[in-house]
Amino acid sequence: MPVVQVETPAAHAVAASKETLEDYTLRFAPRSYRKWSPAVVGVSALGGIAYLADFSIGANIGIANGTGNALLGIGIFALVVMLTGFPLAYYAARYNIDLDLITRGSGFGYYGSVVTNIVFASFTFIFFALEGSIMAQGLKLGLHVPVPLGYLVSTVMIFPLVIYGMNTLAKLQVWTTPLWLILMVLPFGFLLVRHPDSVGSFLAYGGQDGKGVSLSGALLAAGVCLSLIAQIAEQIDYLRFMPPRTPENARKWWGWMLLAGPGWVLFGAIKQVVGLFLAVYLIASLPGAQDIANQPVHQFLEIYRDMMPSWLAMTLAVALVVISQIKINVTNAYSGSLAWTNSFTRVTKTYPGRIVFLGLNLTIALILMEANMFDFLNNILGFYANCGIAWIVTVATDIAINKYVLKISPKQPEFRRGMLYDFNPVGLVGFGLSAALSIATFFGLFGETLKPYSPIVAVVVSFLATPATAILTKGRYYLRRDHDGIELDMFDAHGNPSGETLTCAVTGMEFERPDMIASAVPGPEGEIQYISSLALSTDKTGLHVLPPR
Incomplete structure (x- = not known):
């Protein structure tokens, strides 16, 4: 004893x-606990990106800025996510830790990462609310369920699915993915074959202002898309369950880590382009479609109606919305509950149980839905992008530059209390300075000319301030102990x-x-x-x- x-x-x-x-x-x-193959873990992680918000985001940025600017913005978004997502996904899969544990030892300290955990928790309930809103739109259209009641249904139904964590989520994601792919890809392929002229209309679409392609327009579009940069944290909540990498499974391990880690953005970018494509088609072919063209349920419903009887089209459109919403919101709820629990336990030294914070996350999401956040989507995501970029780029820079180039940060991750200092200025300065300056830019405090460039400000400041702070502090605040x-x-x-x-x-x-x-x-x-x-x-x-x- x-x-x-x-x-x-x-x-x-x-x-x-x-x-x-x-x-x-x-x-x-x-x-x-890690009894799954790389393929099962990878498919489960990719199942979490089945959300329909990408279709709305693509439609919104294209309607506001035109196809050319939207495509450039999506390209910028994909490039940033690929570069920053790789080191994070690798560390998660290799060392079997989530992004909060990675953040602790990558410049923030044992308690310092609590602030980024709150940023991530915010990401999960914002996107839960967004997906719940889309599901409520589907229930209203297909089953005439009042929208406020639809919000409640889309929230309550997720709770029992998330209680049992990875065991249940892996089965859910694997078994629902084939049906989801068929429902999503089939109408798009049909549209290309049936209406090939829609491609020309899509490429020529100039948006609401019709000003043409510009750097500011592309960056405004990229800023909205980059609100999704924190999605890598949800991918990591699955990737941490990858099996040990051995010579026998190395090829599959690397392949699925890359595809389900930074590779998630390839699927996200494609969905954003498709969302804009469908929106432009509706605007061009359906009178009065301007107000509904950014709603995924209407996008797919109109294409289904061109393929089959109206009753079947409605059934499939609602089915797609419900399946997509369940696939992503179990991940949002799961990851959010982990983030809240982790932070609360560290700060209070008390463990109330993850289920308590699952309820909290869902409650906040429901409040956002009832407040009709869908109508303010671009503004909310544009603002949030600055915080998400500041966090992800800071951690990725610490791994890629401070650990591997400058060799100031310890290469092997550390997350245990007593081994780390409570706070490390490297990450806190990089994140804090980046978030503050980019948010100030976003709200026009440095002039309207610079306003579209807030995502670039966030990336550049994080990338420069993180190694600069590590050099100035000589890396002394990473490890409290050497052994x-x-x-x-x-x-x-x-x-x-x-x-x-x-x-x-x-x-x-x-x-x-x-x-x-x-x-x-x-x-x-x-x-x-x-x-x-x-x-x-x-x-x-x-x-x-x-x-x-």
Whole structure:
């Protein structure tokens, strides 16, 4: 028995260890749980991008800025997401940790990453509300369900699907993906064959102002699209369950990591282009379509009606909306609940359970829907993009530049309490300065001329300020300690996190080596005791936290 047995962390840590329900909310995903193949993990992750918001975003930016500017903006968006998404996705899949755990050791510190967790949680309920609004539009059109009631239905139905985490989500995403692909791709292909002239109309569309292609128009479009940059965090919530990379599975591991990680943006960009294409077709061929051309349910309904009887068209359009909304909003709800839980537990040292924050996230989303946020989509996403870009680019820059080029930041990720400083100025300065300047630019504080360039401001400031701060501080605020007090190797022969287990002195439970750290409290015979990062995160006394190096 350990000399010091702290009741509070033990009780909370045991509660947090109910993996069937909690899905490794506060720590890395161990080998014993990662039983899926790279393909299953990849398909599950890509199932989370089945959302229809891309169709609305593509339609909105094209109607506002014209096809040329929209296509350029989508291209800029895709390039930024690919470049920033790769290092994040690789670290998640290689070391089996979510983006919050990556953020902690990539310039923010143990508590510093709480602010970015809140940014991510905001992303999940904003896009939950957006997808819920689209579903309510479908229910209203197909089943005559009042829109406010549709908001409630689209929210409540998600709750039971998310309770059991990855086990349920993997099955849901894999089994619904084929039907979703057929329903989405078929009408678009039909339109190209049946109305080939629609391609010319699409390319020639000049938008509401008809000013033609310009850098400012392209950047305004890119700014709205870049609000989706934080989607990589949701991809990572699946990618952290990738199996260990070995010589036997290396090709599949790399392929699915790239496709389901930064590669998600290829599918997103295609959907945005298709959304604009369908919107332009409706505006050109359907009188009075200007007001509904940005609504995915109407986009697909009108194409289905050209293919089949009206009753069947309506059925398929509603089915597509419902399936898409479920596929993405289980991910939004799941990821949001993880983000809230992680932050709350670190700050309060209390673990209330992920289900509590699942309810909170859904409640906030429902309030946004009832406030009719869909009508203010471009403004909301344009503003949010600045915060999302500041976070993602800062972390990606720390990994790519500070770790691999400057070699100031420790290359192997660290997330455990006691090993990290509470706050690291590298990430906080890079993120804070980028967010502040880009938001000020977005609201025109530096003049109307610079206003469209707020996404570029966010990218450039993050990219420059992050390594500059690391150089100025000489990297001294990354690691509080150089060693975790355990002699057992952290990684196996292939560089994967070790599957060896140790017993936690507080909970009495077995945890894998990467999740463990030596306790500052010796055993009854003066021997070294081990404590899990899970128990350490709920230790209000701090007795088990090792001293600084």
